[in-house]
Amino acid sequence: MRTRLSPEDVIRIVDKFDGNQGALISVLEAIQAEYNYLPREALKIVASRTGRSLVDIYGITTFYSGFSLEPRGKHIVSVCTGTACHVRRSVEVLEGFERHLSVKAGETTHDREFSLSTVNCLGACALGPVVVVDGEYHRRVREGDVANVCEHARQLENCVELTNDERIFAVQVSCPHCNRSLMTDGRLLDGYPMVRVTASFRRKHGWLMLSSLYGDYRIESEYEIPPGTVVQLFCPSCHAELKSTRICASCDAPMISLLVKGGGTVQFCSRRGCKEHMLDLVNEDATAV
Amino acid sequence: MITLTLNGLTVEAEKGSTLLEVAQFYGFPIPTLCHMEGLSPYGACRLCLVEIGEGARSRLVSSCTYRAEEGLKVRTASSRVVRTRKMVLELLLGSCPQSKTIQDLAAAHGVRQQRFRQEYDDCILCGLCARICEQQMMANAIGFRGRGEKRSIGAPFDIKSDVCRLCGACMYVCPACELRCTYTEPEKAICGGCANLSPPCVYADKFDDMMCFMNPCVACDIK
Numbered sequence: 001m002r003t004r005l006s007p008e009d010v011i012r013i014v015d016k017f018d019g020n021q022g023a024l025i026s027v028l029e030a031i032q033a034e035y036n037y038l039p040r041e042a043l044k045i046v047a048s049r050t051g052r053s054l055v056d057i058y059g060i061t062t063f064y065s066g067f068s069l070e071p072r073g074k075h076i077v078s079v080c081t082g083t084a085c086h087v088r089r090s091v092e093v094l095e096g097f098e099r100h101l102s103v104k105a106g107e108t109t110h111d112r113e114f115s116l117s118t119v120n121c122l123g124a125c126a127l128g129p130v131v132v133v134d135g136e137y138h139r140r141v142r143e144g145d146v147a148n149v150c151e152h153a154r155q156l157e158n159c160v161e162l163t164n165d166e167r168i169f170a171v172q173v174s175c176p177h178c179n180r181s182l183m184t185d186g187r188l189l190d191g192y193p194m195v196r197v198t199a200s201f202r203r204k205h206g207w208l209m210l211s212s213l214y215g216d217y218r219i220e221s222e223y224e225i226p227p228g229t230v231v232q233l234f235c236p237s238c239h240a241e242l243k244s245t246r247i248c249a250s251c252d253a254p255m256i257s258l259l260v261k262g263g264g265t266v267q268f269c270s271r272r273g274c275k276e277h278m279l280d281l282v283n284e285d286a287t288a289v
Numbered sequence: 290m291i292t293l294t295l296n297g298l299t300v301e302a303e304k305g306s307t308l309l310e311v312a313q314f315y316g317f318p319i320p321t322l323c324h325m326e327g328l329s330p331y332g333a334c335r336l337c338l339v340e341i342g343e344g345a346r347s348r349l350v351s352s353c354t355y356r357a358e359e360g361l362k363v364r365t366a367s368s369r370v371v372r373t374r375k376m377v378l379e380l381l382l383g384s385c386p387q388s389k390t391i392q393d394l395a396a397a398h399g400v401r402q403q404r405f406r407q408e409y410d411d412c413i414l415c416g417l418c419a420r421i422c423e424q425q426m427m428a429n430a431i432g433f434r435g436r437g438e439k440r441s442i443g444a445p446f447d448i449k450s451d452v453c454r455l456c457g458a459c460m461y462v463c464p465a466c467e468l469r470c471t472y473t474e475p476e477k478a479i480c481g482g483c484a485n486l487s488p489p490c491v492y493a494d495k496f497d498d499m500m501c502f503m504n505p506c507v508a509c510d511i512k
Contacts, residue, residue, distance in 0.1 A: 053423070053432070053452075055431060
């Protein structure tokens, strides 16, 4: 995730879609994956680059609730206010979150930690009232559980910290689309949890585990991946493709992009055997290895 | 040319023409609100409803968007059409009771009651202003935003659009807001006709030929 907007980056993202007018939503999704929201200037660049009017683009971004025109927090809290959750007092739960985070629904806390939103139904009415935090469902939430739910989200973020080793360190990554952590609980490699994603190549579709140590190329996968194969990786939670807008500098395969907890992205080549990778942290003193 | 039945009359129509065009050509009146020649049909106001088909299979369609078909049976004033049209007008009147255009239409179609809560909105979301801005003024300064009950018309980000030329066409076509000249607040003025004059018309008794589409200027009229 980047915080500062650079027009060149936005232009690069737009040009990746070759001025295809029908690809507008994909363009916007790619920009949102990069910045976590849709900056106003980025929309203007998209408008001038694709030749569509700003009105059209603004209309689309305000139509779909998946797009956000405001910067969102690190954790996205969605409280279900659908009928079944409503009769089980989800309104009180929502008010509990509003009090605990001191924001109204649809707003983000000042420290950019939490964004609170409401959803109309999550299709899990039997579990109601349902609260989803970073893609994780919390069932039968009561007003008193609010603080625990928020604390749980914070803890997940901090469960692995960067080690002090300058050359090899573990990163904790999450999906840039749903923000849910990709770290496994049980599977450890050298004492660090592995990263679990879904991999797809040559009509094969299965799980893939990556070492969470930056610069370590060890993987485990359900199917043997022949060297040179370009693999598509997907988030196991939201099933969105974890594709970056960048192309590998060595082999022209698409790069995979994952969010690093603490701010920034880690990118690596999707071709088996290619070792192109980069780390893009928001914190400027942590430079790429 | 294709042949269709219009209110029991066998008529000929050009291929590709809409039912509204055919009916107007043969002199059957159909009320419209969101339709304007020179703009793409939109089918938002539902006032131009006509009944097509026969018996149990008949259905209501908006004539401004429905193309004439060979052998189609169309009724522009059946009891079902009249009943539905009155209901549409009553609903429109509920959202914008202050609109002169809608009041006149309602009166002309015999709407004698108002059973809905009056909202006093200034928009019926007919899209006329957005279409004239895009298709005639080539500006694309305003458009629809949001979804559902939060849907609204306006400029992106709710700030003055870079491409708006203050032509005032949006106000001219609007059947609902009927904006008055905002001569007392020149910075909010849409047409800017008064503000272009110095001193502003606040201090003047009357200006003729202001090149203001509100002819005569409502502000001058009030005085």
